[in-house]
Amino acid sequence: MSLKTLTMGGLLCAALALPAAAEVKVGMITTLSGGGASLGIDTRDGFMLAIEQSGRTDIEVVIEDDQRKPDVAVQLADKMIQSEKVDLLTGIVWSNLAMAVVPSATAQGKFYLSTNAAPAQLAGRGCNARYFSVSYQNDNLHEGAGAYATQAGFKNTFILAPNYPAGQDSLTGFKRFYEGDLAGEVYTKLGQTDYAAEIAQIRASGADSVFFFLPGGMGISFLKQYADSGVDLPLVGPAFSFDQGILQAVGDAALGVKNSSTWSKDLDNAANAAFVEAFQAKYDRLPSIYAAQGYDTANLMLSALDKADISDEAGFGAALKAAEFDSVRGEFSFAANNHPIQNVYVREVIKEGDIYTNKIVATAMEDRANAYVDDCKM
Amino acid sequence: MTTTLILEQILNGLQSGIMLFLMAAGLTLIFGVMGLINLAHGSLYMVGAFCAAAAAAATGSFALGLVAALAGASAAGALIELVVIRRLYDRDHLDQVLATFALILVFSEGTRWVFGSFPLYLDVPDALSGPVTLPGGIEYPLYRLTLILAGLAVAAGLFWLIARTRIGVQIRAGENDREMIAALGVDIDRLYTFIFALGAALAGLAGALVGAIQSVQVGMGEPVLILAFVTIVIGGIGSIKGALVGALLVGLTDTLGSVFLPELFKLFMAPAAATQTGASLSSMAIYILMAVVLVWRPTGLFGARA
Numbered sequence: 001m002s003l004k005t006l007t008m009g010g011l012l013c014a015a016l017a018l019p020a021a022a023e024v025k026v027g028m029i030t031t032l033s034g035g036g037a038s039l040g041i042d043t044r045d046g047f048m049l050a051i052e053q054s055g056r057t058d059i060e061v062v063i064e065d066d067q068r069k070p071d072v073a074v075q076l077a078d079k080m081i082q083s084e085k086v087d088l089l090t091g092i093v094w095s096n097l098a099m100a101v102v103p104s105a106t107a108q109g110k111f112y113l114s115t116n117a118a119p120a121q122l123a124g125r126g127c128n129a130r131y132f133s134v135s136y137q138n139d140n141l142h143e144g145a146g147a148y149a150t151q152a153g154f155k156n157t158f159i160l161a162p163n164y165p166a167g168q169d170s171l172t173g174f175k176r177f178y179e180g181d182l183a184g185e186v187y188t189k190l191g192q193t194d195y196a197a198e199i200a201q202i203r204a205s206g207a208d209s210v211f212f213f214l215p216g217g218m219g220i221s222f223l224k225q226y227a228d229s230g231v232d233l234p235l236v237g238p239a240f241s242f243d244q245g246i247l248q249a250v251g252d253a254a255l256g257v258k259n260s261s262t263w264s265k266d267l268d269n270a271a272n273a274a275f276v277e278a279f280q281a282k283y284d285r286l287p288s289i290y291a292a293q294g295y296d297t298a299n300l301m302l303s304a305l306d307k308a309d310i311s312d313e314a315g316f317g318a319a320l321k322a323a324e325f326d327s328v329r330g331e332f333s334f335a336a337n338n339h340p341i342q343n344v345y346v347r348e349v350i351k352e353g354d355i356y357t358n359k360i361v362a363t364a365m366e367d368r369a370n371a372y373v374d375d376c377k378m
Numbered sequence: 379m380t381t382t383l384i385l386e387q388i389l390n391g392l393q394s395g396i397m398l399f400l401m402a403a404g405l406t407l408i409f410g411v412m413g414l415i416n417l418a419h420g421s422l423y424m425v426g427a428f429c430a431a432a433a434a435a436a437t438g439s440f441a442l443g444l445v446a447a448l449a450g451a452s453a454a455g456a457l458i459e460l461v462v463i464r465r466l467y468d469r470d471h472l473d474q475v476l477a478t479f480a481l482i483l484v485f486s487e488g489t490r491w492v493f494g495s496f497p498l499y500l501d502v503p504d505a506l507s508g509p510v511t512l513p514g515g516i517e518y519p520l521y522r523l524t525l526i527l528a529g530l531a532v533a534a535g536l537f538w539l540i541a542r543t544r545i546g547v548q549i550r551a552g553e554n555d556r557e558m559i560a561a562l563g564v565d566i567d568r569l570y571t572f573i574f575a576l577g578a579a580l581a582g583l584a585g586a587l588v589g590a591i592q593s594v595q596v597g598m599g600e601p602v603l604i605l606a607f608v609t610i611v612i613g614g615i616g617s618i619k620g621a622l623v624g625a626l627l628v629g630l631t632d633t634l635g636s637v638f639l640p641e642l643f644k645l646f647m648a649p650a651a652a653t654q655t656g657a658s659l660s661s662m663a664i665y666i667l668m669a670v671v672l673v674w675r676p677t678g679l680f681g682a683r684a
Binding site for chain 1: 380382383386387390393394486487490495496497498499501502507508509517519521522588590591592593594595596597598601633636637640649650653654657658660661
């Protein structure tokens with residue numbers, strides 16, 4: 001693995017040293033080191049798989065590691081735009097980094113395709129004709145979880161999320177489609193690892209279910225501690241805590257938990273089946289939602305490049321907006337503010353052999369756009 | 379707000395405080411005896427957790443995982459003491475901070491190189507999983523109860539080591555006057571390596587014990603490191619007793635603050651705003667505690683040096 005990375009790095013350097021023969025230059029800024037690295041690695045691998053499958057040799061992808069730091073991401077974006085002269089940027093995982101990079105990149109005339117982060121600010125008044133979110137709007141999965149909680153007949157849900165903008169958006173999104181009462185509403189510290197205090201509150205609250213948004217390591221800690229606490233109320237959450245990369249670390253504690261997602265590896269369409277098989281064959285692991293979104297982003301870009309030259313801004317923008325590619329999420333189109341219209345599904349965590357994974361059990365929302373379409377004046 | 383809930387939260391505070399003590403004890407010993415600021419202490423916590431997860435996955439035994447954590451972390455501690463830290467004792471604190479910060483990066487990327495970027499699986503052993511009912515009708519996870527007891531046992535062992543053994547005499551002497559004990563014929567190099575390995579082993583043990591209920595991932599040590607520094611500043615740098623009292627204070631303040639501050643604000647604010655304000659204020663609570671303690675006693679609760 002390490003040797004492969006080294007050789008790949010070496011090849012990449014060699015490729016950079018060659019005179020630029022590429023017609024299209026893509027800059028990918030994503031998180032490849034530190035705590036959130038698995039998300040960026042999946043994004044990159046999904047994206048590069050699609051580029052490789054296209055067989056196009058005139059596309060050059062410059063990949064850089066933002067270390068999950070906004071200042072580093074801004075520097076990388078400046079470098080890519082000014083000295084590398086990329087045509088298009090993509091890859092950022094985190095909303096705070098996207099807020100630091102996207103507005104200035106689009107103002108400098110570059111296209112930005114989001115593989116994940118899609119904060120409300122960029123969907124509403126801050127929308128831009130050169131900015132497309134291929135993943136979702138940040139609220140979507142939380143809205144799906146709220147819709148599911150209503151459908152499942154939960155009447156008294158306890159909700160918790162970290163105390164930062166995405167956490168507050170999460171609870172707002174959940175409440176937008178949840179019709180029952182709230183047994184409690186708690187904001188935890190960002191990066192918190194011990195949830196004993198919150199679990200005790202849940203136990204004492206008389207709730208009939210729990211909704212939580214705790215991405216990455218926070219979710220692993222919460223799920224393990226919840227399973228060990230003896231509280232056995234049904235759990236609902238967005239897909240972030242049930243992603244392929246972290247389920248193996250949670251183990252049995254996650255079994256049976258319902259989570260909302262726009263993608264799942266068992267989603268029944270030809271593009272998805274081919275993607276899952278090719279990803280597994282190439283990287284020897286199951287793809288996550290980040291890989292799926294990276295793959296879709298690359299395919300959207302490729303479909304637009306087939307129709308228009310990237311220097312033809314209006315033509316390329318229109319080709320992106322048409323979204324004529326086979327999405328692994330099935331039906332896919334863009335709303336007026338360049339964010340997807342797609343289904344939100346409910347998945348359940350299951351065990352297949354030794355591997356923990358998800359299967360779709362219901363559809364929470366059909367053809368969901370987002371709450372900010374009307375705020376966007378493009 | 380019922381009595382059982384309050385008691386349960388106090389137990390939670392104790393549990394997080396006791397685990398924090400294991401981290402803070404090593405940090406404060408190393409600072410007290412060698413005058414060294416070791417930012418890489420959180421990395422040793424991570425090394426312990428990863429060793430435990432790897433060994434538990436290979437053998438299926440949590441106990442062997444703990445042994446691996448102790449062995450792995452103390453070996454890593456002894457190694458960095460011999461290779462890097464030894465050259466830093468005579469340098470000023472800025473050099474120490476720079477070098478040990480570099481060690482954090484080396485450990486993080488090294489761990490990723492060996493174990494990959496995805497979090498590892500480490501779970502509570504079957505015998506200790508699930509809740510027990512305590513007197514008073516409190517349902518409490520058995521594993522957390524075990525953590526409190528195990529932490530207290532380690533603390534008692536540490537106090538015994540320092541107060542009653544020959545090596546403890548040397549450690550205390552080293553804190554007071556390191557030139558003098560070298561002059562008296564104590565092999566100071568060996569003593570330093572031993573203390574460093576001991577501190578590392580404690581950090582590794584904490585990482586493994588806590589790793590079973592949290593996420594074993596790269597970078598897991600740094601948030602704990604910050605809390606551990608707050609703890610030793612409150613307790614008084616160099617004092618083991620201070621580390622224990624400070625850790626319990628920090629654990630209780632952190633836990634009880636996050637539960638009761640939002641409730642307090644609900645008395646005179648709208649629930650949604652109260653939750654948010656309370657949560658924001660509770661994440662500052664331990665730093666406010668530190669500031670108050672420092673105003674009252676500038677050297678910390680049990681600190682001797684200014």
